[in-house]
Amino acid sequence: MNNNREIYLDIKGDFPVFERELDLVYLDHAATSQKPEMVVDVLKEQMLFENGSPHRGAHRMSVLATEIYNKGRNAVREFIHARRSEEIIFTKNATESLNLIAYSYGLHSIGKEDEILVAISAHHSNFVPWQMVAEKTGASLKYLMVDEFGDIPDSEISKINEKTKLVAFSWISNGIGTKVDAQRIIEKAHEVGAVAVVDAAQIAGHEPIDVQAVDADFLVFSGHKMFAPQGIGVLYGKYDLLDKMPPFLTGGDMIEYVSCEGTTFAKVPERFEAGTQNVTGVRGLTAAIDYVLSIGLDRISVHESALTSYAVEQLKKLPFVTVYGAESVEKRGALVIFNIEGIHPHDVASILDEEGIAIRAGHHCTQPLMKHLGLGASCRASFSIYNGTEDIDTLVKGIKRVREVFGYDD
Ligand SMILES: Cc1ncc(COP(=O)(O)O)c(C=O)c1O
The missing domain is CATH 3.40.640.10 (Type I PLP-dependent aspartate aminotransferase-like (Major domain))
Incomplete structure (x- = not known):
């Protein structure tokens, strides 16, 4: 649910993929974007x-x-x-x-x-x-x-x-x-x-x-x-x-x-x-x-910053999730890197995929960075104009489901 119409764009309708893939929550924009019909x-x-x-x-x-x-x-x-x-x-x-x-x-x-x-x-x-x-x-x-x-x-x-x-x-x-x-x-x-x-x-x-x-x-x-x-x-x-x-x-x-x-x-x-x-x-x-x-880069960046802040906030509420990266949203791009305690990122991504949620897991083509940060791998959720806060809510539910699958009862 887009809870702030002034901040959030409502633009999913420009992307036909979401009409066919009704349950798709695409959080892998940083890898490649979905395409608007107009293009x-x-x-x-x-x-x-x-x-x-x-x-x-x-x-x-x-x-x-x-x-x-x-x-x-x-x-x-x-x-x-x-x-x-x-x-x-x-x-x-x-x-x-x-x-x-x-x-x-x-x-x-x-x-x-x-x-x-x-x-x-x-x-x-x-x-x-x-x-x-x-x-x-x-x-x-x-x-x-x-x-x-x-x-x-x-x-x-x-x-x-x-x-x-x-x-x-x-x-x-x-x-x-x-x-x-x-x-x-x-x-x-x-x-x-x-x-x-x-x-x-x-x-x-x-x-x-x-x-x-x-x-x-x-x-x-x-x-x-x-x-x-x-x-x-x-x-x-x-x-x-x-x-x-x-x-x-x-x-x-x-x-x-x-x-x-x-x-x-x-x-x-x-x-x-x-x-x-x-x-x-x-x-x-x-x-x-x-x-x-035509949308406006300023509006895009306001939408994505708000969404990224919301994602960081929601993920940080989960005691078994570690969120990496900058503290202030001004220092963040439209993506969040995180890990779930006790579960390998590839398992996280595979189980989320069963729920229709597309994230990226692995080293993200930054192996020296992962090593420097002491991470073998991580999960990445990345956002675009076609995402809304409802996608983050689905991600959070999906993460809870991943924990259930692995037998955690928190
Ligand atoms: C920061 C950054 N640089 C470069 C690339 C490489 O892009 P491409 O595979 O389109 O050449 C990527 C792709 O993931 C990227 O995220």
């Missing part, structure tokens, strides 16, 4: 009537596809407040965006005397690429440790020093849910001339992003976590950095001129977009951005 309608229109290969032909279908692609780039530019549309590169997902930075920037700009600093809370996709860069270049890889609340304290930020060439972190951690002070970390990186790589996968579509205000050098996210289809991601990079970077993938569409003697490459952004591009994904992402903006 799927736009995709259908594009695939049936606006399909062509972008950048490649003079005919009308190709021109149409190119227009859709370019409009999408501009929509993303506006969405994250980038200076120029050339600073937006389309990729497959956040993982590919981070690999692009690692291969095209990291391997070419970092040397063996240098240090790379990665937050221990980073998703594996923003962790493993830096291990690869450190191995290949001989650079030292150091870590920004988080405190018990998942925050990166000043004492850790001060590890950034003259040797540091790159600092990588999640703005909101998918593994503990804490939102760090991105601006402060970036400022500190810039003081020593390092670049900051911001993983915005858990903030995009939840709160406004202004890459100029935070002064991110690189920022990445995946479309599928914000109502777009899977297979489309974004890399933002400052133009001056991108302009100096060699290509990541080579082939068609990213060249200027090819001869038997050699190849010259296209300018940014095409240099980083080899092969036939995912116009359908770009159209879907554009529709998802329109959808999010």
Whole structure:
């Protein structure tokens, strides 16, 4: 029951999945979002009537596809407040965006005397690429440790020093849910001339992003976590950095001129977009951005904060549940990490699934973080605009049921 109409959005009706899966309580938005009908309608229109290969032909279908692609780039530019549309590169997902930075920037700009600093809370996709860069270049890889609340304290930020060439972190951690002070970390990186790589996968579509205000050098996210289809991601990079970077993938569409003697490459952004591009994904992402903006990021973030507070409050009332993460809701993304005493998270998730409740259990692709926090695994409930307080109430009932199944009588 939505007990406060002014705070909570009532938007489930936009998502047909909930009409078919009547008992589904979807609390796994942080893994991937459900899709609103409006985005799927736009995709259908594009695939049936606006399909062509972008950048490649003079005919009308190709021109149409190119227009859709370019409009999408501009929509993303506006969405994250980038200076120029050339600073937006389309990729497959956040993982590919981070690999692009690692291969095209990291391997070419970092040397063996240098240090790379990665937050221990980073998703594996923003962790493993830096291990690869450190191995290949001989650079030292150091870590920004988080405190018990998942925050990166000043004492850790001060590890950034003259040797540091790159600092990588999640703005909101998918593994503990804490939102760090991105601006402060970036400022500190810039003081020593390092670049900051911001993983915005858990903030995009939840709160406004202004890459100029935070002064991110690189920022990445995946479309599928914000109502777009899977297979489309974004890399933002400052133009001056991108302009100096060699290509990541080579082939068609990213060249200027090819001869038997050699190849010259296209300018940014095409240099980083080899092969036939995912116009359908770009159209879907554009529709998802329109959808999010039509609701309003401020309203979305108020709804999700209220829901997250409610979830933390309700879960903390259960004496056998431990809730992890930040104390204040301002420092939390729309997710809660918790464990149930005596029951493995995988068992919790399986039993909840029988009740129609979808949560995530495991290490959440943040094994170094889990180890640092002394957790083998944990449960994660994550929220979106299509969730209401009734979903949290069902989760709490489900957790009580899990305890019953395991023979606890509390
Ligand atoms: C914080 C964070 N970064 C990166 C990723 C990777 O996203 P993708 O698998 O779409 O590349 C995820 C996905 O769970 C994430 O939560």
